[in-house]
Amino acid sequence: MPKKNMVAMILAGGQGSRLGVLTNNVAKPAVPFGSRYRIIDFPLSNCSNSGIDTVGVLTQYQPLDLNTYVGTGHPWDLDRNNGGAFILPPYQKIEGMDWYKNTANAIYQNINFIDNFMPNYVLILSGDHIYKMNYDLMLKQHIEEKADATIAVLEVPWDEAPRFGIMNTDESGRNIIEFEEKPAEPKSNLASMGIYIFTWSVLRKELLADEENPDSSHDFGKDIIPSMLSQDMKLSAYHFSGYWKDVGTIRSLWDANMDILDKQDEINFRDSAWRIYSRNPVKPAHYISSEATVKNSCMTDGCVVYGEAEHTVLSHSCVIEEGAIVKDSVLMPGVKVRKGAIVDKAIIGMNTIIGEGCKIGGKPDPQNPYYNKKLCSDEIVVLDRGLIIKDNAVIPGNCMVEHRPDLTEGNVVEDVVQVW
């Protein structure tokens, strides 16, 4: 294999359990986002646009959709003769087999893959953030600073800092001196974005040492970074100041989707110099009928609107029939809203059909069997993919409806359809 300057590794194996039913059958990076995209399109497109042509995608939890989606890497221009996109699942070895135990362990198990390309640097990314970033500029700083590791950081509001991994720097703001995971009393508001560049020779030694340490949890933030700090290695902070959103919770996923409508200048998908690529559905242009009303919404190929869409994100092949009203919602690919149904503040999974006259959303009802206090908030309703919601069913706010066989007899879900 020819030598590469930098190889990117995307950690895409996490379950994303806080997204509830949306990640029951798919890994979080494969969750549809923003009308045309899936979450993993962002790191993949960033790599492609930054000139990185070798990307390992580490998968573990429910990999089918993700593997199918990434495929040969063609949509991101990552089908290369030397390099390209590689799906890297855990595998069986001579001394037994092992799942990826944590982030650092996942990279440890793929040392051979990285060694193949003899890179100078390794870029570690996670598959659950929405942002546009030029990793080449980050690498430039890493080289200029002669750092052992460079960590991308973002200034977050002080009151939100306790939710993040916080990097404390010296006066220059460039050198990291301390890492604190979710500190109650943060000393800085520089949050780690989970984007790391390591000098490969350094990281390789660290990974081998970390694997030998029985007390380690094999995590980049909790183990590798503190260990490097304790050895007085040079850790540089790369300041990023653009749109960045972690879409780990129902609320943040909804927020990020709405940002496409409300913060277009920040997120800007129309920048032809930094396109976000995705696997395209083969669908005709969307159609809006004479009876339809569309306000402050976005949609893509294959949608057909006869009803009303307001402040809503429609993915490909969604249908809103006559008299139906969809407001403040996110419809994933193939969702159908039948005549007269009302959908208010919902995230609806792929290919789900909302029956005629249904009422989805509104004031929460804690007595409702689908009421989910743990994952849902702010009156957001979440529906699993592939459901057929019975005509005239009522699902109030903060409900999460799961696709379970025993629900088919209930008064809400009629039947389940084939998802693919």
Next chain:
Amino acid sequence: MYNKVIGLILADDLAINLGELSYSRGIGAMPFGGRYRLIDFALSNFVNTGMLTIGVSTFLKYRSLMDHLGTGAAWDLDRMNQGLHILPPNYGLEAHSGESYDLTGLWDFYRDFSHPYIIISTCHCVFNMTYEDFIETHINSGADMTVLYNEDGYRCGSPITFFDIDENNRITGVYYNPEKPKSNNTSVGTLIMHRELFVDLLSNMMSRGIQDASFLTFLRMFKTYDIRGYKFEGEALRINSIQSYFNETMRVLSDPVRSQIFYGEYPIYTKVKDEAPTYYNDSCVVDNSMISDGCVIQGTVQDSMLFRGVTVSGQSTVNNSILFQDTFVSEGCQLENVIVDKNSVIRPGTKLIGNPNYPIVIGKGVIV
């Protein structure tokens, strides 16, 4: 079908003149239906039938077409041994004048395959079908050629080819642009024959110095060969003039034509562009329109077809119009019965009002 039938697409047609729209592109590369080009329909019909070896023959203005086709990956035609083959003219050959399809090139290419049949398709008819039954019918009939036709000839303008068909479906007369057509049977621009017959016919033409081989050339052999008609029941949109381009686009906006062409059993494939989703703001009004990705709609759009990346600014009205890729309509404009080619800019406050029977055409990259 992959080893039984080979395809040939005639991507140019000098008889069809789309004015300024065809100034820089052949008929096959003509944008249609929001995100397609006319050749996409011919190609997708082949691919959806399971055919894997397809030649695309062209002779003039093929840059735009080559750019669109690329390796053929969008149609799944980037195959190892079969796949898409672009057959541009071989200008170095004495036998080729550059005014028509390069018969030597076609002959060279089609001679060496082992597929028993060839389907020849033109690009100016838009329809969505697969050819299994057409192929079966041709084989079972024992005819030399079978040509696809339908019965909406009276509706369509010229250039157009009419047939007389007898009770055995045999073609007994072929008329090109007749003043008073005797029947309503008109060609949909697709025919099937034995590949060996095709190669023989080419070789015969070349030896007699015949340059001009077109789709019609084959049909006119109805006295020598047994040519049958196969009736196509679905919708076929004929694009043979600016007026028909405009009319057929307007017709495809509404059902059942829209469903038949775009939402058939099989998809129509095209080259992918990674545009952002289309955004509709708070004050926009949209009525009966097809709109592609990457558009920004702030004004009023009615009964129109918008290609990718079109912007319609506030206080502007677009009515009964076709806006090609990346058209920018500034504020306070009024467009009615207009076709705007790629990358054009309509300056603030501009009024362009054509007649439905004579739409205004704005050329590529023009600032109005």
